[in-house]
Amino acid sequence: DVKVTQSSRYLVKRTGEKVFLECVQDMDHENMFWYRQDPGLGLRLIYFSYDVKMKEKGDIPEGYSVSREKKERFSLILESASTNQTSMYLCASTFGGAYTEAFFGQGTRLTVV
Protein backbone atom coordinates (compact mmCIF):
# COMPACT_ATOMS: atom_id res chain seq x y z
CA ASP A 1 0.00 0.00 0.00
CA VAL A 2 1.07 3.53 -0.71
CA LYS A 3 1.94 5.33 2.42
CA VAL A 4 2.13 9.07 2.91
CA THR A 5 3.24 9.95 6.40
CA GLN A 6 3.07 13.33 8.06
CA SER A 7 5.37 13.76 11.00
CA SER A 8 2.84 15.11 13.49
CA ARG A 9 -0.91 14.73 13.94
CA TYR A 10 -1.21 17.72 16.26
CA LEU A 11 1.05 20.70 16.81
CA VAL A 12 0.74 23.78 18.98
CA LYS A 13 3.14 26.62 18.23
CA ARG A 14 3.55 30.18 19.33
CA THR A 15 3.16 33.23 17.12
CA GLY A 16 6.43 34.08 15.44
CA GLU A 17 7.92 30.60 15.67
CA LYS A 18 9.40 28.90 12.63
CA VAL A 19 7.42 25.71 12.02
CA PHE A 20 8.37 22.67 9.96
CA LEU A 21 5.79 20.18 8.71
CA GLU A 22 7.28 17.04 7.23
CA CYS A 23 5.78 14.65 4.70
CA VAL A 24 7.30 11.40 3.48
CA GLN A 25 5.97 9.04 0.81
CA ASP A 26 7.22 5.55 0.08
CA MET A 27 6.01 4.99 -3.50
CA ASP A 28 8.61 6.87 -5.48
CA HIS A 29 6.02 9.46 -6.52
CA GLU A 30 7.25 12.38 -8.56
CA ASN A 31 4.64 14.89 -7.45
CA MET A 32 3.99 16.11 -3.95
CA PHE A 33 1.52 18.70 -2.66
CA TRP A 34 0.77 20.70 0.44
CA TYR A 35 -2.78 21.88 1.17
CA ARG A 36 -4.50 23.56 4.02
CA GLN A 37 -8.11 22.77 4.82
CA ASP A 38 -10.44 25.20 6.56
CA PRO A 39 -14.20 24.86 7.09
CA GLY A 40 -16.14 26.05 4.07
CA LEU A 41 -13.00 26.65 2.03
CA GLY A 42 -12.10 23.13 0.99
CA LEU A 43 -8.53 22.13 0.25
CA ARG A 44 -6.44 25.06 -0.89
CA LEU A 45 -3.14 24.38 -2.60
CA ILE A 46 -0.15 26.03 -0.95
CA TYR A 47 2.77 24.59 -2.94
CA PHE A 48 3.50 21.60 -5.08
CA SER A 49 6.63 19.95 -6.37
CA TYR A 50 7.03 17.81 -9.46
CA ASP A 51 10.66 16.86 -8.93
CA VAL A 52 13.47 17.11 -6.44
CA LYS A 53 14.42 20.72 -5.80
CA MET A 54 11.54 21.89 -8.00
CA LYS A 55 8.57 23.76 -6.58
CA GLU A 56 5.59 25.71 -7.81
CA LYS A 57 3.36 28.11 -5.94
CA GLY A 58 -0.22 27.14 -5.45
CA ASP A 59 -3.11 29.44 -4.69
CA ILE A 60 -2.04 30.59 -1.20
CA PRO A 61 1.76 30.50 -0.88
CA GLU A 62 2.12 33.68 1.20
CA GLY A 63 3.74 33.02 4.55
CA TYR A 64 4.93 29.55 3.52
CA SER A 65 7.94 28.02 1.86
CA VAL A 66 8.80 24.45 0.94
CA SER A 67 11.80 22.23 0.56
CA ARG A 68 12.29 19.07 -1.44
CA GLU A 69 15.83 17.84 -1.16
CA LYS A 70 14.94 14.16 -1.62
CA LYS A 71 12.25 12.63 -3.78
CA GLU A 72 10.39 11.03 -0.91
CA ARG A 73 10.28 14.06 1.40
CA PHE A 74 8.45 17.36 1.05
CA SER A 75 8.61 19.88 3.85
CA LEU A 76 6.35 22.83 4.48
CA ILE A 77 7.86 25.72 6.40
CA LEU A 78 6.01 28.50 8.14
CA GLU A 79 8.67 31.17 8.39
CA SER A 80 6.98 33.08 11.21
CA ALA A 81 3.79 31.42 12.35
CA SER A 82 0.70 33.55 12.76
CA THR A 83 -2.69 32.79 14.23
CA ASN A 84 -4.31 32.87 10.79
CA GLN A 85 -2.21 29.85 9.87
CA THR A 86 -4.08 27.73 12.38
CA SER A 87 -5.49 25.02 10.17
CA MET A 88 -5.43 21.39 9.08
CA TYR A 89 -2.50 20.74 6.74
CA LEU A 90 -2.64 17.84 4.31
CA CYS A 91 0.18 16.45 2.23
CA ALA A 92 -0.45 14.39 -0.92
CA SER A 93 1.58 12.65 -3.58
CA THR A 94 1.00 11.28 -7.08
CA PHE A 95 2.94 9.61 -9.82
CA GLY A 96 4.08 11.91 -12.58
CA GLY A 97 2.13 12.09 -15.80
CA ALA A 98 -1.59 12.18 -16.33
CA TYR A 99 -4.49 10.29 -14.84
CA THR A 100 -3.15 9.62 -11.41
CA GLU A 101 -4.99 9.63 -8.11
CA ALA A 102 -3.55 11.45 -5.15
CA PHE A 103 -2.65 9.69 -1.93
CA PHE A 104 -2.97 11.71 1.24
CA GLY A 105 -1.30 11.78 4.59
CA GLN A 106 -3.38 11.81 7.75
CA GLY A 107 -3.08 15.54 8.21
CA THR A 108 -1.48 17.80 10.79
CA ARG A 109 -3.74 19.95 12.91
CA LEU A 110 -1.67 23.05 13.63
CA THR A 111 -2.73 25.56 16.23
CA VAL A 112 -0.84 28.83 16.50
CA VAL A 113 -1.36 30.65 19.78
Add this chain to the structure above:
Amino acid sequence: EDKVVQSPLSLVVHEGDTVTLNCSYEVTNFRSLLWYKQEKKAPTFLFMLTSSGIEKKSGRLSSILDKKELFSILNITATQTGDSAIYLCAADGKYIFGTGTRLKVLA
Protein backbone atom coordinates in the same frame (compact mmCIF):
# COMPACT_ATOMS: atom_id res chain seq x y z
CA GLU B 1 -7.00 31.35 -12.87
CA ASP B 2 -7.87 27.69 -12.48
CA LYS B 3 -10.87 26.97 -10.33
CA VAL B 4 -13.10 24.15 -9.24
CA VAL B 5 -16.51 24.91 -7.73
CA GLN B 6 -18.75 22.50 -5.89
CA SER B 7 -22.38 22.78 -4.94
CA PRO B 8 -24.16 22.62 -2.65
CA LEU B 9 -21.77 23.44 0.18
CA SER B 10 -23.77 21.30 2.54
CA LEU B 11 -26.68 18.95 2.41
CA VAL B 12 -28.79 17.14 5.00
CA VAL B 13 -30.91 14.19 3.90
CA HIS B 14 -32.59 11.15 5.39
CA GLU B 15 -31.51 7.59 4.92
CA GLY B 16 -32.80 6.19 1.67
CA ASP B 17 -32.76 9.51 -0.17
CA THR B 18 -30.84 10.02 -3.41
CA VAL B 19 -28.41 12.91 -3.63
CA THR B 20 -26.61 14.62 -6.49
CA LEU B 21 -23.43 16.55 -5.89
CA ASN B 22 -22.11 18.98 -8.46
CA CYS B 23 -18.63 19.96 -9.54
CA SER B 24 -17.76 22.49 -12.23
CA TYR B 25 -14.28 23.37 -13.35
CA GLU B 26 -12.25 25.82 -15.36
CA VAL B 27 -8.78 24.40 -15.57
CA THR B 28 -6.08 24.81 -18.16
CA ASN B 29 -4.59 21.58 -19.48
CA PHE B 30 -7.45 19.59 -17.99
CA ARG B 31 -6.88 15.85 -18.04
CA SER B 32 -9.20 14.20 -15.53
CA LEU B 33 -11.67 14.92 -12.77
CA LEU B 34 -11.40 13.05 -9.51
CA TRP B 35 -13.82 12.53 -6.64
CA TYR B 36 -12.78 11.87 -3.05
CA LYS B 37 -14.62 11.12 0.17
CA GLN B 38 -13.31 12.57 3.40
CA GLU B 39 -14.54 11.35 6.74
CA LYS B 40 -12.48 12.17 9.78
CA LYS B 41 -9.05 11.92 8.32
CA ALA B 42 -7.44 11.90 4.89
CA PRO B 43 -9.52 11.99 1.71
CA THR B 44 -9.96 8.61 0.05
CA PHE B 45 -10.24 8.15 -3.68
CA LEU B 46 -13.61 7.35 -5.26
CA PHE B 47 -13.51 7.92 -9.01
CA MET B 48 -11.40 9.25 -11.82
CA LEU B 49 -13.23 10.50 -14.90
CA THR B 50 -11.45 11.19 -18.13
CA SER B 51 -14.05 10.86 -20.88
CA SER B 52 -17.39 12.57 -21.33
CA GLY B 53 -20.57 10.60 -20.94
CA ILE B 54 -19.08 7.43 -19.50
CA GLU B 55 -20.54 6.64 -16.11
CA LYS B 56 -18.31 5.24 -13.41
CA LYS B 57 -20.11 3.18 -10.81
CA SER B 58 -19.23 1.69 -7.47
CA GLY B 59 -22.09 0.24 -5.49
CA ARG B 60 -24.55 3.02 -4.75
CA LEU B 61 -22.20 5.72 -6.01
CA SER B 62 -21.91 6.79 -9.61
CA SER B 63 -20.34 9.68 -11.42
CA ILE B 64 -20.22 11.17 -14.88
CA LEU B 65 -18.25 13.88 -16.63
CA ASP B 66 -19.32 16.43 -19.24
CA LYS B 67 -16.22 17.90 -20.84
CA LYS B 68 -18.19 20.21 -23.09
CA GLU B 69 -20.06 21.90 -20.23
CA LEU B 70 -17.12 21.44 -17.82
CA PHE B 71 -18.88 19.72 -14.98
CA SER B 72 -19.27 16.44 -13.21
CA ILE B 73 -21.89 14.98 -10.91
CA LEU B 74 -21.66 12.41 -8.16
CA ASN B 75 -24.83 10.52 -7.38
CA ILE B 76 -25.47 8.52 -4.24
CA THR B 77 -28.59 6.40 -4.17
CA ALA B 78 -30.28 4.88 -1.11
CA THR B 79 -28.09 6.94 1.19
CA GLN B 80 -26.92 5.52 4.51
CA THR B 81 -25.56 7.21 7.62
CA GLY B 82 -22.12 5.91 6.65
CA ASP B 83 -22.23 8.16 3.58
CA SER B 84 -21.97 11.19 5.85
CA ALA B 85 -18.72 12.88 4.85
CA ILE B 86 -17.22 15.71 2.88
CA TYR B 87 -17.12 14.97 -0.83
CA LEU B 88 -14.35 16.65 -2.77
CA CYS B 89 -13.69 16.93 -6.45
CA ALA B 90 -10.36 17.85 -8.00
CA ALA B 91 -8.93 18.54 -11.44
CA ASP B 92 -5.88 16.50 -12.26
CA GLY B 93 -2.60 18.18 -13.07
CA LYS B 94 -2.17 20.91 -10.56
CA TYR B 95 -4.69 19.09 -8.36
CA ILE B 96 -6.98 22.00 -7.62
CA PHE B 97 -9.80 21.03 -5.27
CA GLY B 98 -13.25 22.46 -4.89
CA THR B 99 -14.64 23.65 -1.57
CA GLY B 100 -16.28 20.30 -0.95
CA THR B 101 -19.87 19.30 -0.17
CA ARG B 102 -20.58 18.30 3.40
CA LEU B 103 -23.23 15.58 3.34
CA LYS B 104 -25.06 14.54 6.48
CA VAL B 105 -27.40 11.56 6.33
CA LEU B 106 -29.89 11.27 9.17
CA ALA B 107 -31.18 7.91 10.37
